[in-house]
Amino acid sequence: MSKRPSPSxxxxxxxxxxxxxxxxxxxxxxxxxxxxxxxxxxxxxxxxRHDGYLSHWQIDAALFPKGxxxxxxxxxxxxxxxxxxxxxxxxxxxxxxxxxxxxxxxxIFILLTPLGDSTKPKLWLRAHRPxxxxxxxxxxxxxVIAAFSWILLIxxxxxxxxxxxxxxxxxxxxxDQDALExxxxxxxxxxxxxxxxxxxxxxxxxxxxxxxPEHIALFDVDLKQARAIPRDGLxxxxxxxxxxxxxxxxxxxSQP
Numbered sequence: 001m002s003k004r005p006s007p008s009x010x011x012x013x014x015x016x017x018x019x020x021x022x023x024x025x026x027x028x029x030x031x032x033x034x035x036x037x038x039x040x041x042x043x044x045x046x047x048x049r050h051d052g053y054l055s056h057w058q059i060d061a062a063l064f065p066k067g068x069x070x071x072x073x074x075x076x077x078x079x080x081x082x083x084x085x086x087x088x089x090x091x092x093x094x095x096x097x098x099x100x101x102x103x104x105x106x107x108i109f110i111l112l113t114p115l116g117d118s119t120k121p122k123l124w125l126r127a128h129r130p131x132x133x134x135x136x137x138x139x140x141x142x143x144v145i146a147a148f149s150w151i152l153l154i155x156x157x158x159x160x161x162x163x164x165x166x167x168x169x170x171x172x173x174x175x176d177q178d179a180l181e182x183x184x185x186x187x188x189x190x191x192x193x194x195x196x197x198x199x200x201x202x203x204x205x206x207x208x209x210x211x212x213p214e215h216i217a218l219f220d221v222d223l224k225q226a227r228a229i230p231r232d233g234l235x236x237x238x239x240x241x242x243x244x245x246x247x248x249x250x251x252x253x254s255q256p
């Protein structure tokens with residue numbers, strides 16, 4: 001009887017390599033991770049930006065809590081504003097940016113350039129001074145681990161700190177821009193003034209900064225300072241002069 005040839009099996013080493021090959025994350029998991037991280041950072045940026053804006057006016061931001069969706073949108077606007085500002089600075093300082101890119105490229109080129117055959121010193125040390133070779137390898141691995149730890153720490157600090165710092169700068173920048181508009185007065189500024197009334201009696205007149213179900217933040221044009229006023233029994237009315245002017249301009253534009 002003829003023997004059937006046994007099926008060929010892969011060598012043990014090849015089978016082990018196939019079983020231990022690292023599995024790559026699917027693209028949808030990477031996208032989900034990026035989306036989750038971006039959502040957290042946008043929320044943090046929106047919260048810090050909101051706090052920075054109100055702290056510029058010396059108003060407690062805890063009186064004006066915001067929802068998650070509002071903070072995400074507010075953080076996205078802050079990110080867009082910072083991106084435009086950085087792009088303008090890079091355009092104005094293109095020479096500095098070009099020099100920085102050249103220096104970075106040179107540094108990467110030096111790191112990736114081989115320095116020659118380094119196996120001979122290693123073999124000589126292991127043959128004649130094995131304890132020195134072990135000491136040098138231990139020091140090198142310790143240096144690598146320490147450097148990696150510092151890089152990881154710096155990356156975490158930048159990941160958390162940069163969005164927060166950008167949000168704070170964006171909030172204070174928005175407050176500075178609003179302050180310039182408020183200095184023009186209700187008749188000439190782009191934002192409209194409002195009047196707060198209680199029992200049909202005006203109690204404040206100025207620019208609306210923020211609002212919540214319990215409070216209204218207002219920059220009082222008479223007192224030249226920001227105020228947080230309880231909302232109970234308040235009525236908010238737009239500036240009648242600006243409303244009349246806007247209505248008249250719209251009527252004039254509609255006429256042939």
